[in-house]
Amino acid sequence: EAGVAQSPRYKIIEKRQSVAFWCNPISGHATLYWYQQILGQGPKLLIQFQNNGVVDDSQLPKDRFSAERLKGVDSTLKIQPAKLEDSAVYLCASSPSGLNEQYFGPGTRLTVT
Amino acid sequence: GENVEQHPSTLSVQEGDSAVIKCTYSDSASNYFPWYKQELGKGPQLIIDIRSNVGEKKDQRIAVTLNKTAKHFSLHITETQPEDSAVYFCAARYSTLTFGKGTMLLVSP
Numbered sequence: 181e182a183g184v185a186q187s188p189r190y191k192i193i194e195k196r197q198s199v200a201f202w203c204n205p206i207s208g209h210a211t212l213y214w215y216q217q218i219l220g221q222g223p224k225l226l227i228q229f230q231n232n233g234v235v236d237d238s239q240l241p242k243d244r245f246s247a248e249r250l251k252g253v254d255s256t257l258k259i260q261p262a263k264l265e266d267s268a269v270y271l272c273a274s275s276p277s278g279l280n281e282q283y284f285g286p287g288t289r290l291t292v293t
Numbered sequence: 294g295e296n297v298e299q300h301p302s303t304l305s306v307q308e309g310d311s312a313v314i315k316c317t318y319s320d321s322a323s324n325y326f327p328w329y330k331q332e333l334g335k336g337p338q339l340i341i342d343i344r345s346n347v348g349e350k351k352d353q354r355i356a357v358t359l360n361k362t363a364k365h366f367s368l369h370i371t372e373t374q375p376e377d378s379a380v381y382f383c384a385a386r387y388s389t390l391t392f393g394k395g396t397m398l399l400v401s402p
Contacts, residue, residue: 184336220394220395221394221395222297222299222382222384222392222393222394222395223337223382223390223392224392225389225390225391228389236388236389271336271337273336278388279325281327281339281342282327282339282390283339284329284336284337284338285336286334286335286336287335287336
């Protein structure tokens, strides 16, 4: 079974630029999550989707971050404009439902200069 | 919201020794407690989990215990091997997962 796929793996941008990350969850998984992991910390949930609907986005900085999962499969997370403090690893995870174990992708390491 | 504290932040052991990592949580409604292992440059990998209706769970060299009254849970790794070296995260969930800050485990040959 293929795991969670993410791209790109690395991205370097200047502050105030825009960036987008892509995630393809495990086939058949209805729930998709985006996490932010700052160096030396645990992952922090940004947004949770159930199919193509948002379940929880309470910790998403909505003035600069947006995410979508239009067809209930792939998802895109966008940052516009980026700030220095957005430097982190962005992890995508999926699960069969919100009550099951989560499986993580390899992450995208973002550096904002 | 939920708050998860994890200790120690670093742990060094000799190969063959046991390692114990402890976590406490604040929300008594939390009912699911997974542990993840994260190697350098990779995403977290689920290694074991426990639900609130169980006090202990074991899988080969790894075991997890849960004390709901005290709101703490622990990961026990026996007969450690160099390939166990990684960062380990505990987490707690009622509606969404909240992670601890991680423990860097170093197993020396």
